[in-house]
Amino acid sequence: MQEIQVQARFGETDALGHINNTSYFVYLEEARMRFFKKLGYSMELNDWKFILASTKCDFVSQGYFDQLLTVKTYVSRIGSKSFQLEHDIVCSQTQQLIAKGNAIIVYYDFANQQSQVLPELLKEGLKSYLLPA
Numbered sequence: 001m002q003e004i005q006v007q008a009r010f011g012e013t014d015a016l017g018h019i020n021n022t023s024y025f026v027y028l029e030e031a032r033m034r035f036f037k038k039l040g041y042s043m044e045l046n047d048w049k050f051i052l053a054s055t056k057c058d059f060v061s062q063g064y065f066d067q068l069l070t071v072k073t074y075v076s077r078i079g080s081k082s083f084q085l086e087h088d089i090v091c092s093q094t095q096q097l098i099a100k101g102n103a104i105i106v107y108y109d110f111a112n113q114q115s116q117v118l119p120e121l122l123k124e125g126l127k128s129y130l131l132p133a
Contacts, residue, residue, distance in 0.1 A: 001072050001073065001074045001129065001131070002031070002034065002035055002038060002072070002073045002074070002129065003070050003071065003072050003073075004030065004031050004034050004070070004071050004073075005068060005069065005070050005071075005092060006027050006030060006068075006069050006071060007066065007067075007068055007069075008023070008063055008064065008065055008066060008067045008068075008069060009065070010065055010066075012026070012065075013064070013065045017064055017065055018062050018063065018064060019062075019063035019064065019065075019067070019098075021057070021059060024057045024059070024063075024089065024099050024101065025055065025057060025101075027069065027071055027089060028055065028057065028071070028087050028089075028101045028103065030071070031071040031073045031087055032052075032073070032085060032103060032105070035073050035085065035129075036050065039122070039125040039126075040125070048110070049107055049108060049109075049116075050105050050106065050107060050108060051105070051106050051108045052103060052104075052105060052106075053082065053104040053105065053106045054103065054104040055101065055102065055103040055104075056101060056102060057099055057100070057101040058099060058100045058101070059098075059099050060097045060098060060099055060100060061096060061097065061098050062098070063089075063091070063098045063099070067091060067092075068091070068092040068093065069089050069090065069091060069092060069098060070089070070090050070091075070092045071087055071088070071089050072087065072088040072089075072090065073085055073086070073087050073129070074086050074129050074130070074131040075126045075127075075129040075130045075131065076102070076130075076131060078118070078123055078126050078127065078130065079118070080117055080118065081106060081107055081115045081116060081117055081118060082104055082105060082106045082107065082115070082118075083104075083105055083118065083126050084102060084103070084104050084105070085102060085103045085105060086100070086101075086102050086131070087099075087100065087101040087102065087103075088100055089101070107119075107122065
């Protein structure tokens with residue numbers, strides 16, 4: 001499992017002082033980008049190999065301005081051309097679950113505009129983050 005921390009900024013909250021629902025998707029994207037980096041993938045656009053096929057977020061409890069959050073990322077499924085990431089967003093101080101998200105990522109050839117089979121090296125890297133069912 002990979003963990004990153006994010007601080008909820010004022011501009012990410014709504015009129016009630018809660019973290020706005022759209023902000024969670026920014027946190028999930030940050031977690032995905034750091035996950036790809038940790039797997040050894042370049043952040044250069046010319047070398048980019050992934051597309052986001054689907055993402056969702058369930059809001060479990062309220063998050064607030066200036067709250068330190070931990071985003072825990074792990075792999076739940078590895079297919080032939082795609083894989084699924086799971087994210088738990090928790091309050092860093094209390095470990096209370098704030099939100100749960102997931103994303104389906106497709107390995108993609110942008111030059112030919114089509115999905116590709118996951119390379120074995122990528123599969124091996126993903127397996128090290130695979131959470132047993």
